[in-house]
Structures are given as C-alpha cells and as structure tokens.
Amino acid sequence: MADSVLIEGLVVETVVGVYDWERDVTQALVVDLEMSWDNRIPGASDDVTDALDYASVSECVEHCLKELKPKLLEHGAEVLAEKLQREFGIGWLRLTLRKPGAVPAARSVGVCIERTACKGVPGNA
Numbered sequence: 001m002a003d004s005v006l007i008e009g010l011v012v013e014t015v016v017g018v019y020d021w022e023r024d025v026t027q028a029l030v031v032d033l034e035m036s037w038d039n040r041i042p043g044a045s046d047d048v049t050d051a052l053d054y055a056s057v058s059e060c061v062e063h064c065l066k067e068l069k070p071k072l073l074e075h076g077a078e079v080l081a082e083k084l085q086r087e088f089g090i091g092w093l094r095l096t097l098r099k100p101g102a103v104p105a106a107r108s109v110g111v112c113i114e115r116t117a118c119k120g121v122p123g124n125a
C-alpha cells in the first residue's frame with residue numbers, strides 16, 4: 001500500500017532558533033508532510049471521517065510548533081512527527097521543516113526525517 005496524504009508549504013510563524021535574538025522574535029517555518037494512509041476507504045465511501053483530514057493535521061502542526069518554540073529544527077521535527085503519528089494513527093511519515101532566510105545565501109535550509117510507528121507500542125498505529 002503506497003497511498004499517502006500530502007501537505008506542502010504550510011507556513012507557521014513561531015519562535016525558533018538557538019541564538020538569544022531568535023528567542024525574542026517570530027520567524028517563518030515551512031512544513032512539508034507526506035503521510036501514509038489507505039485512501040481506498042475514503043475513496044469508496046466519499047466520507048471525510050474515513051480520510052486523514054489534511055485540514056485537521058495542518059491545525060495540529062501549527063498549534064504544536066507555536067507552543068513548542070523549538071531551538072533546533074531537529075527537535076521541532078521529532079516532537080511534531082511523534083505527535084502526528086500518535087494523534088492521527090499515521091503509520092509512516094516524511095516530514096520536512098525548512099527555515100527560509102536563516103542562511104541568506106541559501107533559498108532555504110532545513111531538516112527532513114522519516115519515521116515509522118512501532119506496532120504494539122500503546123498509542124502507535
């Protein structure tokens with residue numbers, strides 16, 4: 001099963017960064033997500049409750065990053081991936097977190113992680 005649900009270019013304004021000055025301002029983070037989901041079920045039922053609702057996931061991403069105020073992108077990505085997998089029952093995801101403007105000579109910098117939930121662990125898919 002290779003189906004997925006996508007979110008691309010989700011912009012979240014939050015406190016992020018390791019330097020003192022970065023703790024006093026907000027900066028934009030850009031989130032890309034690919035999340036495994038069996039789309040045959042909502043494909044047949046035409047019912048959003050069978051789908052991985054990308055609007056709900058987007059709200060969760062925004063809320064999580066605004067509350068977390070991570071220093072490192074790595075920490076933001078790790079906490080966010082774990083929360084999404086637990087709350088939405090997502091088996092596998094690829095999450096990219098970009099910080100445009102952090103390195104002026106680069107279009108963007110960021111991190112990308114892939115995580116698979118461990119079956120049998122309470123709360124995991």
Ligand SMILES: Nc1nc2c(c(=O)[nH]1)N=C([C@H](O)[C@@H](O)CO)CN2
Pocket residue numbers: 016017018019022071072073074099102103
């Ligand atoms: N691998 C990382 N390197 C750096 C990060 C980060 O989150 N992950 N962060 C910074 C600073 O916050 C920088 O973005 C300020 O411009 C430096 N390196």
